[in-house]
Amino acid sequence: MAPERGFQGETLLDVRDLKVHFPTPDGVVKAVDGLSFTVHRGETFGIVGESGSGKSVTNLTALGLVNRKAAQIEGEVLFKGRDLLKLTPGELRHVRGKELAMIFQDPFASLHPMYRVGDQLIEAVKVHSNVSKKQAEERVLELLGAVGIPRPRERFRDYPHQFSGGMRQRAMIAMALTHNPDILIADEPTTALDVTVQAQILELIDHVKREFDIGVILITHDLGVIADVSQTVMVMYAGRAMELAPKDELFRKPLHPYTWGLLDSMPRIAQKGTRLLPIEGAPPSLINVPPGCAFHPRCPHRFQPCDRERPAFADRGGGHPEACHLTIEDKRRLWAERDARRLGVAV
Amino acid sequence: MTEIVEPSGAARAGRRSGEEPLVSVRNLTKYFPITRGIIFQREIGRVHAVEDVSFDIFRGETLGLVGESGSGKSTTARLITKLIESTSGTVSFDGQEITKHSRRQMRPIRREMQMIFQDPYSSLNPRQTIGQIVGAPYVIQKTERNVKRRVQELMDRVGLNPEHYNRYSHEFSGGQRQRIGIARALALNPQLIVCDEPVSALDVSIQAQILNLLRSLQDDFNLTYLFISHDLGVVRYVSDRIAVMYLGRIVEIGSASDLYDNPRQPYTAALLSAVPKGYGENGAGARERVVLKGDVPSPVDPPPGCVFHPRCPQARLVSGREDEVPEKCRTEMPPLGEVDSGRFAACWYPVQPGQPLDLAAKA
Ligand SMILES: Nc1ncnc2c1ncn2[C@@H]1O[C@H](COP(=O)(O)OP(=O)(O)O)[C@@H](O)[C@H]1O
Ligand SMILES: Nc1ncnc2c1ncn2[C@@H]1O[C@H](COP(=O)(O)OP(=O)(O)O)[C@@H](O)[C@H]1O
Ligand SMILES: [Mg+2]
Ligand SMILES: [Mg+2]
Numbered sequence: 001m002a003p004e005r006g007f008q009g010e011t012l013l014d015v016r017d018l019k020v021h022f023p024t025p026d027g028v029v030k031a032v033d034g035l036s037f038t039v040h041r042g043e044t045f046g047i048v049g050e051s052g053s054g055k056s057v058t059n060l061t062a063l064g065l066v067n068r069k070a071a072q073i074e075g076e077v078l079f080k081g082r083d084l085l086k087l088t089p090g091e092l093r094h095v096r097g098k099e100l101a102m103i104f105q106d107p108f109a110s111l112h113p114m115y116r117v118g119d120q121l122i123e124a125v126k127v128h129s130n131v132s133k134k135q136a137e138e139r140v141l142e143l144l145g146a147v148g149i150p151r152p153r154e155r156f157r158d159y160p161h162q163f164s165g166g167m168r169q170r171a172m173i174a175m176a177l178t179h180n181p182d183i184l185i186a187d188e189p190t191t192a193l194d195v196t197v198q199a200q201i202l203e204l205i206d207h208v209k210r211e212f213d214i215g216v217i218l219i220t221h222d223l224g225v226i227a228d229v230s231q232t233v234m235v236m237y238a239g240r241a242m243e244l245a246p247k248d249e250l251f252r253k254p255l256h257p258y259t260w261g262l263l264d265s266m267p268r269i270a271q272k273g274t275r276l277l278p279i280e281g282a283p284p285s286l287i288n289v290p291p292g293c294a295f296h297p298r299c300p301h302r303f304q305p306c307d308r309e310r311p312a313f314a315d316r317g318g319g320h321p322e323a324c325h326l327t328i329e330d331k332r333r334l335w336a337e338r339d340a341r342r343l344g345v346a347v
Numbered sequence: 348m349t350e351i352v353e354p355s356g357a358a359r360a361g362r363r364s365g366e367e368p369l370v371s372v373r374n375l376t377k378y379f380p381i382t383r384g385i386i387f388q389r390e391i392g393r394v395h396a397v398e399d400v401s402f403d404i405f406r407g408e409t410l411g412l413v414g415e416s417g418s419g420k421s422t423t424a425r426l427i428t429k430l431i432e433s434t435s436g437t438v439s440f441d442g443q444e445i446t447k448h449s450r451r452q453m454r455p456i457r458r459e460m461q462m463i464f465q466d467p468y469s470s471l472n473p474r475q476t477i478g479q480i481v482g483a484p485y486v487i488q489k490t491e492r493n494v495k496r497r498v499q500e501l502m503d504r505v506g507l508n509p510e511h512y513n514r515y516s517h518e519f520s521g522g523q524r525q526r527i528g529i530a531r532a533l534a535l536n537p538q539l540i541v542c543d544e545p546v547s548a549l550d551v552s553i554q555a556q557i558l559n560l561l562r563s564l565q566d567d568f569n570l571t572y573l574f575i576s577h578d579l580g581v582v583r584y585v586s587d588r589i590a591v592m593y594l595g596r597i598v599e600i601g602s603a604s605d606l607y608d609n610p611r612q613p614y615t616a617a618l619l620s621a622v623p624k625g626y627g628e629n630g631a632g633a634r635e636r637v638v639l640k641g642d643v644p645s646p647v648d649p650p651p652g653c654v655f656h657p658r659c660p661q662a663r664l665v666s667g668r669e670d671e672v673p674e675k676c677r678t679e680m681p682p683l684g685e686v687d688s689g690r691f692a693a694c695w696y697p698v699q700p701g702q703p704l705d706l707a708a709k710a
Contacts, residue, residue, distance in 0.1 A: 050550040074441065164642040194415035194577065196639045199621035203638055221550065224623030225579075266553035267580035269607055278555035282520050305420050 005245070007232055009040035012182050012215045013062070018075035020054075020061050020239075027287040027326060031057040033239040035075075036313065039183065044209060044216040046230030046247070048223055050283055054239035055219045059185050061085075063102060064092035080182065098128045101137045101176035103169065105188035110172060111160040117171050118156035143174040146211070148204060152312075166197035177212060184208070187219045223266050227251055232344050235259050238284055238294035241313050245320035255322045255331050258295045260338055274342050293324065301326060301334060360600040361588060361689030367442065369402035369571050369620055370427060375400045375436035381647065395646045396422040396473050398595040401683075402437070405541070409565065410593060411586030411603065413579055415643065419595040420575045428454060428460050441538070458484070461532035463525075465544035470528060471516040476578065477502065477527055478512045484534040498621040501530040506560060506566075507687075522553035527566045529560065533568065536566045541573045546581060558584055579622050583607055591615045594646055594654040597683060600643040601690035609700050613661035621698075637704045652677040653695065660704045665696045669706060 020032040032054045039045045047055050060066050062077045062084060062226075077084040079100065084092065096102075104110060111120060118140060125136040144152035147170040160168060169189060176184055186205060190198035206229055209216050218230055226233055227247065234244040235256065243256040254260055261279035268274075281298045284290055290297050296306040305325050313323040318331065326334070358371065377397040382388040396421040404410045412420050425431045427438055429445060437446045440456055448456070464470045471480055479499055482494045500507035505526045509705040514523055525545060532540055542561070546554040562585060565572060576582045582589060583603055591612065599612035610616040617637040639658050644650050650657050653676045662672035675681075675695045683691040698704065 050552060166642060194643075195579070196415065196618060196621045197642070198623075199636060199638050202623070222623065223551070228623040261552055265551045267555075267558065267578075267584035269580045269583055269619060270624075276555040276559055278559060279552040280556075282522060282553060283550070 006053070007040045007043050009042045009215075011038050012041055012080060013039040013217075014076075014078040014081065015058075015062065016076040016078070018058065018061065018077065019073065020057050020066060021072040022070060023072070024287070027301070029286045030239050030289055031071075031286055032061065033289070034313075035236075035239070037234055037240055037241065037244060038216045039217055041213060041215050043232060044206070044207070044218055044230040047217065047219045047236060048221065048226045048233060049236035050221055050262075052283060052286065053236040054286070055236055056187055058236075059102070059187060059217060059219060063096050063100060063185065064089070065096075072297040077127060093259065097124075098179040099182050101179070101181035101183070102185040102187065103176050103189050104243075105191045109169060113160055115159070116156070117158055117160055117163065121175055121178070123251040125178050127169045128179050139178070140174070143177055144171070146177070147171070147174045147208070148200075149174070156294070164197075165193050166200055167186075169193065169201050170204065171207060173201075177208065180212065181214060183215045183217065185217045185219070188221070189218070191220070191222070198225070205229065219289060223262060235262070238289050239286055240294055241321075242295065242324070243320065243322040244313075249320055251319070253332075254335065255316075255320065255328070256324050257299045257301050257319045257326075257334075260335060261298070264338060264342055275344055277338065301330075356685055357600060357691040360399045360402070360520045360590075360691050361602045361605075362403070362405055362408075366405055368439075369406045369438075369441060370404040370573070371439040372403070372423075372427065373401045373437045373439075375423070375426055375438065376434045377419075377426055379430070392647050395595050395649050397426065397433075398649075400592075400595075400597050401599060402590055402597065404571055404573055406538070406571055407565075407569055408587045409574050409585050411582035411589040412573060412575045413577065413582045413589060413618075414592030415577060417643065417646065418592040419569065419646075420532065420577075420592055421543055422595075423592075424462065424543050424573065424575055428541055430684050431675045450624055451628045458535040459537050460539040460541065461535070463528050463539040463540060463542045463545045465547045471524055471688065473515060473517040476513050476515055477507070477530075480516060481530045481534055484531065489609070498530070498534075501533055505530045505533070506556075512567070520553075521549055521652060522556060525549065525557050526555075526560070529557075529564070533564065536568065537570070541574065541575070543575045545574075547578065554581070556656060579607075580620060591618070594643065594649050596654060596680075596693065598655065598694075599690075599692045605687070605690060609687075611686045611690060611697040612655075612694045613659050613698055613704065615692075616698050617660065620704070635703060635705060651655075653680055653693070661694070661696055661698055661707065663706050664704065667706075 015035060015037050017030055018035045022029040022031060035058060049055055057066065062074060064084060073085060099119060121140040122136045125139050141152050148171050149155050163171060189202050193201060205216060219291045220226060230247055233247050233250045235242045237258050242258045254263060264277040265279060267276060279298050284294065292307045292309055293311050296302045311323045311325045313321055317328045375397055376399055378393040379396055380390045381392040381394065383391045400423060412423065414420055424434050433446060437444055445456060475636055478495065478498055481498045483492045499512060502509045507523060507526050516527060548556050549557060566574060574582065574585050586603045589603045589606050590597045593614050599606060599615045607619060617639050620636045637660050641658055644657060656662050656672050656676040662676045663669055665673050681693045681695045683693045686692045686697045
């Protein structure tokens with residue numbers, strides 16, 4: 001069951017116990033292994049985790065972009081009450097790009113280099129709605145303006161390579177908004193961009209969320225980006241959720257040792273004299289996920305049951321669900337001790 | 348031997364006078380020609396990759412070089428290590444000017460300056476074992492008798508299992524490959540290591556391991572680093588002093604904590620304000636975000652006057668108008684002037700501590 005959280009607003013997406021396993025010659029890749037979360041209208045739902053933790057597969061599955069013949073998919077992906085996993089490819093195509101829109105890290109990959117940006121956007125408008133070329137063009141110009149592209153009438157005739165990276169991402173956001181979607185899925189939308197351009201795009205995504213009153217799923221490996229724009233955060237590791245909480249809660253009182261490791265690995269711009277406390281080792285191969293808690297081999301706090309029993313993803317009294325065998329009291333104490341170590345003070 | 352120019356104030360930026368720098372860069376400039384035509388190549392323009400850059404790196408310190416992509420960081424690194432020739436300007440290493448050195452003259456200096464790159468994948472030969480990769484410098488320079496023992500010591504020091512001596516580099520993860528690259532750089536006991544985005548391709552948990560490793564190696568081997576990154580958090584963590592680049596120029600330089608707490612050049616201020624904030628950050632983090640308008644101009648045709656003036660929020664604050672900047676900003680590139688003791692910024696109207704940078708916010 002999807003965990004309870006405080007976010008108000010209509011539930012748009014309700015993912016229940018999702019599993020996506022890829023059989024390969026080397027073994028089964030458990031890319032997503034029992035994941036539950038909900039996304040609401042007006043919410044930016046951040047998914048954070050290191051590369052290979054299953055963030056993209058989760059969302060590609062929701063979008064119906066994972067080949068059902070190549071993967072074993074279980075669970076439910078309820079979008080406004082309908083299970084997307086049960087739709088026919090035709091029905092899915094109708095939902096995708098219209099009610100569920102997406103943007104990716106590399107906008108170049110989604111724009112054809114040989115066609116003008118404007119024409120590609122017009123095509124996107126016409127795919128799902130029966131309008132004249134003229135009406136489509138008006139809609140595109142309106143959208144280009146809405147995403148902050150200056151002089152849209154001129155830029156309309158440009159080819160993708162004449163756009164900067166930031167402009168291309170703006171154009172992709174415009175394309176995603178064509179049909180007034182309910183959810184925008186943004187997979188590492190700013191990873192390829194410089195920090196000043198990243199700031200522009202994050203601001204735009206936030207603006208668009210309010211203006212169009214939608215829900216946003218923001219996928220990133222960057223905790224700073226997550227802290228900046230999301231209301232709710234899910235931390236993933238090895239295809240599983242480790243912790244899910246309102247953003248303030250997650251950053252101030254994180255409950256999972258993996259989250260602690262991530263936070264203590266991130267160099268901040270405004271910290272003097274603090275030490276990074278890295279996580280030992282490297283993430284596992286998803287063909288060979290460690291038994292019990294997937295994080296236990298790298299966890300400095302592992303104890304008795306961790307290498308045998310997989311901890312349930314549940315609220316243990318901390319007010320937000322997490323998957324770890326430690327008690328809440330222990331977690332609170334350990335987190336406080338880490339504070340001291342980070343600052344280099346003896347405890 | 349060429350006479351060494353006494354380092355100018357800006358190059359020294361915050362370091363005591365009387366100290367001898369290990370590396371001294373003066374007025375370094377690199378233009379890449381843009382040519383057209385296959386047989387008769389005509390130069391139709393040039394990329395101003397590095398323009399009039401001066402700085403010193405002192406023994407045992409880390410100088411951080413930060414800036415967005417295309418600002419000239421890697422070109423600066425390649426000029427210092429003489430992987431490419433400069434258009435003008437000089438580089439001195441350990442008291443010797445090396446700008447005009449021949450290959451042969453460079454040979455003894457090469458071992459003193461090593462590089463670590465971003466991409467541990469493409470910089471390691473997949474057909475070589477770790478032993479061959481890390482041991483190669485000994486073989487080339489014919490220095491070590493017991494290569495295997497020495498390589499295994501290094502492997503152990505950088506956190507690799509010495510028993511993996513005969514494994515191939517492709518059998519290792521990204522973080523471990525970066526450790527191999529570091530071991531190779533350390534082999535000849537260099538004085539300087541130029542690190543060009545050494546952790547940019549790594550996941551955050553692995554990145555932290557490598558940053559801590561680089562820090563502890565610096566202490567053990569008395570290393571001097573030029574550390575290049577586009578990640579401002581990473582640069583702060585490792586650097587004693589930091590230089591900020593924009594369109595081929597150094598626009599601000601000073602001690603790491605001062606510069607971050609109190610940026611004086613408007614680009615530095617905007618750049619720092621754009622970094623997504625982690626949690627519980629204050630200092631630089633407390634500043635209102637300044638979202639810069641537009642894109643970085645092309646280095647083929649850099650703006651006249653101050654290179655930052657087309658996007659500069661401070662110039663607009665000074666003029667009081669969104670569409671106007673002071674004449675000085677439009678016509679003359681400001682020199683790196685001392686705006687505070689030990690801090691140098693290229694700006695006609697340096698940002699005052701605590702001053703807002705947003706014209707709208709001020710109005
Ligand atoms: N079609 C596929 N076949 C086999 N394995 C896959 C496939 N797609 C993704 N994977 C694997 O699933 C895991 C999770 O990938 P992904 O969701 O892309 O991670 P993230 O987005 O968090 O970096 C990875 O180990 C990846 O190699
Ligand atoms: N070999 C080259 N030929 C032409 N232009 C180059 C070459 N190397 C770099 N440049 C250009 O010089 C500028 C600075 O590049 P670089 O030093 O790589 O920047 P950074 O490392 O800060 O991203 C960029 O505009 C880049 O395109
Ligand atoms: Mg991904
Ligand atoms: Mg570079």
